[in-house]
Amino acid sequence: MQQRNNVKIAIIGLGYVGLPLAVELAFNYKVTGFDIDTERVFNLQKYIDHTQSVESKTLQDAITLSNKADTGLCITDIEKNISDCNVYIITVPTPVNKNKQPDLSLCFAATKSVAKFLHKNDTVIYESTVYPGCTEEECIPILEKESGLKINTDFWVGYSPERINPGDKIHTLANIKKITSGSSPEAAAFVDELYASIIQAGTYKAPSIKVAEAAKAIENAQRDVNISFINELALIFDKMNIDTNDVLEAAATKWNFLPFKPGLVGGHCIGVDPYYLLYKSKELGYTPQVILSGREVNEQMGNFIANKVNSLIKKKGNTNNNILVLGFTFKENCTDIRNTGVIHLAEGLSNVGFEIDIYDPLADAQKVKQEYNLTLLPELKNEKEYAAVVHAVAHDVFKNIDFNNWKNNKTIIFDVKGTLDKNLVDGRL
Numbered sequence: 001m002q003q004r005n006n007v008k009i010a011i012i013g014l015g016y017v018g019l020p021l022a023v024e025l026a027f028n029y030k031v032t033g034f035d036i037d038t039e040r041v042f043n044l045q046k047y048i049d050h051t052q053s054v055e056s057k058t059l060q061d062a063i064t065l066s067n068k069a070d071t072g073l074c075i076t077d078i079e080k081n082i083s084d085c086n087v088y089i090i091t092v093p094t095p096v097n098k099n100k101q102p103d104l105s106l107c108f109a110a111t112k113s114v115a116k117f118l119h120k121n122d123t124v125i126y127e128s129t130v131y132p133g134c135t136e137e138e139c140i141p142i143l144e145k146e147s148g149l150k151i152n153t154d155f156w157v158g159y160s161p162e163r164i165n166p167g168d169k170i171h172t173l174a175n176i177k178k179i180t181s182g183s184s185p186e187a188a189a190f191v192d193e194l195y196a197s198i199i200q201a202g203t204y205k206a207p208s209i210k211v212a213e214a215a216k217a218i219e220n221a222q223r224d225v226n227i228s229f230i231n232e233l234a235l236i237f238d239k240m241n242i243d244t245n246d247v248l249e250a251a252a253t254k255w256n257f258l259p260f261k262p263g264l265v266g267g268h269c270i271g272v273d274p275y276y277l278l279y280k281s282k283e284l285g286y287t288p289q290v291i292l293s294g295r296e297v298n299e300q301m302g303n304f305i306a307n308k309v310n311s312l313i314k315k316k317g318n319t320n321n322n323i324l325v326l327g328f329t330f331k332e333n334c335t336d337i338r339n340t341g342v343i344h345l346a347e348g349l350s351n352v353g354f355e356i357d358i359y360d361p362l363a364d365a366q367k368v369k370q371e372y373n374l375t376l377l378p379e380l381k382n383e384k385e386y387a388a389v390v391h392a393v394a395h396d397v398f399k400n401i402d403f404n405n406w407k408n409n410k411t412i413i414f415d416v417k418g419t420l421d422k423n424l425v426d427g428r429l
C-alpha cells in the first residue's frame with residue numbers, strides 16, 4: 001500500500017459528491033479529477049460549477065495550486081490522465097432503472113476505467129451509494145478480472161459513503177463525520193487516515209465494507225420511512241379536515257416527538273437508496289414491508305397534492321385553467337432536478353386539465369427541457385391570473401415573493417412545505 005505522503009489521487013466523477021471532495025483533497029494532495037461529461041469538465045476548468053457545490057474562487061485556488069509540485073487539482077475528461085495515480089476514488093451516480101432496480105452500469109464502467117490503470121499497491125475507494133455487499137461481490141471481481149491483480153495482495157479497496165446535503169451550507173464535506181472502511185485492517189487504516197487528514201469532524205472506522213455500505217443505505221431509508229409516516233398522516237388528516245402542520249406543531253411539544261414534515265420526497269438519494277436495500281433484501285429472500293410501504297406512500301404525494309389543489313380550486317368555483325408552480329428542483333436551495341417530486345405534482349395537475357407554468361430560478365431550464373420536456377418560465381410576471389399558486393419548493397429566493405400579488409378572492413395559494421405564513425395560504429400539506 002502507498003505511504004500517505006506519496007499519494008496521487010484520482011476522483012472519478014466530478015458531480016455533487018466528487019467535486020467538493022476533489023477540491024478539499026487538492027489542498028493537501030495532488031489530485032486529478034476525471035469526468036466523462038466534456039461540457040462539465042470545460043466549465044469546471046473555467047471555475048464554473050453549475051451544481052453550486054463549490055465557490056468559483058475555491059475551485060480556482062485548488063486548480064491554481066496544481067502548478068506547484070505536491071498539491072492541487074487537475075480536471076480532465078481524458079481517461080488516461082488518471083494513469084499515474086495510486087488512489088482512485090469513485091463518485092459516479094448509482095440510480096435505479098424504470099423498474100426501480102439498482103442501475104450499477106456507471107459504477108461498473110468507472111470501475112473498468114480504474115482497472116485499466118491499476119498498479120500494484122494502489123487503493124480504490126468507493127463513495128457511490130450501493131447496497132451492502134456490492135463493493136465486494138460486484139466491484140472487486142471486476143477490478144481483479146480487468147487488471148489481473150489480486151485484492152489484498154496487489155491492491156486494496158475501501159468504501160466511504162458520502163453524507164453531504166445539497167444546498168446545505170452548514171453541513172459541508174469537512175464538517176460531517178465520515179464513515180470509512182477497507183478490504184483489510186491495513187486498508188481500513190489507510191482509508192481512515194486519508195479522510196481524517198481532510199475531514200475536521202473526524203472519521204468513524206466501520207468494522208467492514210459491508211457495514212459501511214449498510215450504514216449509508218439505512219441513513220436514507222430511515223429518513224424516507226420517517227417522512228412517509230408523516231405523509232401518511234397528511235393523507236389521513238385530509239379526510240378528517242385537520243391541518244397536519246397544526247397537529248405536528250401540537251405533538252412537537254412532547255420531548256420525544258420526532259419533528260419530521262410532510263412533503264415531496266425526490267432526488268437521487270432518499271427516494272432511490274431504499275430501493276438498493278430492497279433489492280438486496282429481496283434477493284436474499286426477505287421482502288421488506290416497512291421500507292416498501294414507506295416508498296409507496298411517498299411516491300403518491302405529488303398526485304395527492306394535485307388532487308387537493310384541484311378540489312380547492314373547484315370549491316372556489318374558479319374556471320381559470322392556469323396554475324403557477326414555484327420551484328422545480330428536488331429540494332430547497334439546490335439546483336438538482338433529478339427525480340424531483342414536483343414532476344408528479346405537475347403531471348397530476350396537467351392530467352386534470354390545468355395549464356402549468358413553472359418558475360424555478362435555481363433549475364437549469366435547458367436540462368429541464370431535455371429531461372422532462374417542460375419549459376420553465378424565464379421570469380415571474382405578476383399580471384397573469386392563476387387559479388392557484390403552488391409553493392412547491394421552499395427556496396430562500398422565494399422569500400422575497402409577495403404572494404399578495406396573486407391573492408384575491410379566487411386564487412388559491414397552496415403551500416407544500418408549510419413554510420409560508422399560515423394566514424396567507426388556502427391550503428397546505
Ligand SMILES: NC(=O)c1ccc[n+]([C@@H]2O[C@H](COP(=O)([O-])OP(=O)(O)OC[C@H]3O[C@@H](n4cnc5c(N)ncnc54)[C@H](O)[C@@H]3O)[C@@H](O)[C@H]2O)c1
Pocket residue numbers: 012013014015016017018034035036037040091092093094106109110113127128129130161162163164165166268269
Ligand atoms: N448528491 C448527493 O447529495 C449525494 C449525497 C450522498 C451520496 N451520493 C451518492 O454519490 C454518488 C454520486 O452522486 P452525485 O450526486 O455526485 O452524482 P452527479 O450526477 O452529480 O455526478 C456524477 C458525475 O459522474 C460522472 N460520471 C458518470 N460516469 C462516469 C464514468 N464512468 N467516469 C467518469 N465520470 C463519470 C458524471 O458525468 C457526473 O458528472 C451516487 O451514488 C449518489 O447516490 C450523492
